[in-house]
Amino acid sequence: MAIYHATMKSFSRGKGDSSVAAAAYRAGFDVLDVGTGLGHNYSRRHGVAFHQMLSPRGAPSWCLDAKKFWNANEAAETRLNARVCREVEVSLPHSLSADQRQELALALGQLLVDRFQVAVLVAVHKPSNQGDQRNHHVHLLMSARKVGADGLGERACAEFDARQGGGTRALRQIRKDIEQVINGHLAMAGHKSRVDHRSLRAQARDAALQGDFERARTLTRKPMRHLGKARVAVERKAKFTAEMHGVGGKEAVMSLSRILMAHMKLSGGILHDTPSRHNHAAALRDLRREQLSNDNDAAPAAWDATGNPVSQAKSRLAGASVPSGIHTPYSGQTRHLSRVARLARSTGKDAEMLNAEAKLIEDWLEAQREVAQQALEVLRLVPGIQIEPEFQQAHSALVCRRVDSYASKSFLFEDTESLANAVSTYARMVIRPYRARMEVLNAQAALSEHGNAPTSHAAIRARRALARSKAHVSPRIVAIQNWRINQARQKMKEACESLEKNFAVPKLEDLSADVPRNEANESAAQQAGNWELTIRRPRFAP
Template structure:
């Protein structure tokens, strides 16, 4: 079965169309529209195999000239919502050679001339280099008015606009006549393939009545929509990459989650230290200092903690964070019973549970990139947030503030890390959207698509990507600093960048940049 495709559409001035622009694009010419002084430049465009004007017998000579007819046709219509032309796009069988396809296109044009008494531009187009190589097709651009000895006459193709289903019936009749012309040329070329203008359901029912059940089963499928664009395969690649980014499981993320789960079981297996009944503030500091020295770390004194609190007085925290932290510090300073301290431990665990949800949000953002490798500094920050032991944070004077800062830093780091990948995907999607207007005349939608493509191209340029890398390093350093402030971290992840990204990068920074670059 040969490919059969017929598409009928009309051009209206009310929708911003121009018959001169349509003819220039299909014929590959530079045509001037004297009505509005616009020149439509399509000379030298690829893909145009041949073009020819056809008209009824006795028509004036200018009806056979592409450069004259469509300008006169455009000027003849004075209404703002006038119909300017109609187009019938037909696929040509790939089994015919170029000369046979040209004769078939001329016969299809004559079919339109004889049936509707109109002038027809017959433009044969070849497949693009990047598209489907079977996509040989012809554009038949029909005048909106009939042609007689005086030139443009009354409205043509009125059968298409008839009401009560007559217009749809005329289209079905025309599709059948087109199929008959194509099959006649296939027979003359000794080609066994045939086209059928009927629906797949009607073809399957006909085969079933003939007893050809295998062929009927093959025709019992959904129709395939044709996409006559140069970037058919490019769009397919974009859809596959976006789908993989949303649905593909990240092996590194699953492995990281399993490691964190095992680490949490080990931490929960530890025994909590009992709280004495008379636990003053001084005794608590001595116990924490003794425990910190046993692990090789010194706990900050009360003066150091109060100094840290004074330095953070201008930091913007959540109001609820400030209130809870204030109540917790007052209870610890004045001394409290074991019951109050146990309630405080429960409050800390509930707070850490809320921050754990923020950390999981950051991990989900990272897992949206297929094949990403989780960095060690993010693993340490994530494990620090997952720790739900109250005794591990019992001596932190600014526990609630530090955990809030760490959670926000993790989310910002994740968003910065995925921004280059998303910028590339947005640029490819905008480029594919612009390619949909390749065969269409200039329009406002095409202009918007081009502006968006240029904007996305700028956001994916080398300069912007360099700025994104600098922001990633800044977010990574902020996350590492928040981890160290909370109690655990790696100072090697912190880099001081007072200025923006420079044009020259040192070898050390270049090595660090390559080390933490995600793999797409």
């Protein structure tokens, strides 16, 4: 199986990089940096299978001398933060022979030379003795400037520095070209395996569309990540592995373990025998048992030693937080109130517990109302905006009190907070296009102030700011923002419908059914046509 890997990185003098040092390390030779006077000695390093310089047709002969060229390349850059070179690292198929991999590496280097008119150092590296023996790869070190008949010229590879996605598109194109070169050499060598520069998800989708569901299932796996030499070196130093191969290997390992254990016991070390029943599964069971016991101990925290409820609303509101290791979209106050409601239902002391937590409930309700009010104020910032019915319904549902459901139904607090988050997200999505248009107007006004000096630095910065602000109102960005607004509106609508369905507020007719009526007064009021309704604030009473 051939694995595709091709990455590009830049070397900058501002970060302390040197193209001379990079070339010496990748090619494995000794060289003196004339500019700094530092010597880079890598002739004793292992793993370099082959290296060669490539240059465009008509370039001076000294461009094929790696030591001379990279010193000249370093001297051509005068800025302190100059980019001195670029590198493309490509994985070579291990199914090819050494000569075939060398030909492939030279073909990849020539591709870069012809495409960008630069000089390229091709350095093929072998796998490390301690690493994966299939890790054959090539380093293609490119000069930062074009190379012509007069030597180093203007800056090269400007397409990789393009803005607004241009650099990404150029990188994807070169990755696609590298894929074609590798597949061509695999075909010439008689191998059926091929590489693909696309992501595993894109490959699986394409295989499914073509009807190859077995290949699509194989490609539906977690992608591997390139660790890099620094992380691999740390892992190798931190991890100790003792392996015994050949006949009697198991006995040798056991003998070594017994000798080590006896030495630790004699020297007073902390090494001791592990109980036979103490394994990984037992450790997981102990951890689960401890978590359950902690939850049971924390549940009756709202009760004192005599069994009476204790009010901890102020401390809960100030210090309630999500425990370490628990990831939840709800706040600590919401999780605590939901736990109190469940405990109230299970113990039958709902009124006592709710009265004990009344301050926390009031603060929580006020927080939800503030979220709804802030979302409404944000929308009112847009001149001439028409508040949509979905937002009006969600706003009304959010500010409505549902006292009867506090201790009788589950997930009231969670669903209410989810609706508050949905309302806030919707308001932010709606206001974003308006702010983008305002930024364009402000940038145009700032640019108009520099009409007398269009070439000044301030005018140049103003034009750049205007270009950036216009990019945020482009048709593509507007389409994305509209899609996000529709998604936020749909989520807000679903959250509102769920809250209204699961925690419906009793209608006025139902509430008035239990109230004693005075028929005389009622008929008089009907005749007068003047109805007066008084809604009193409910209390948490049994």
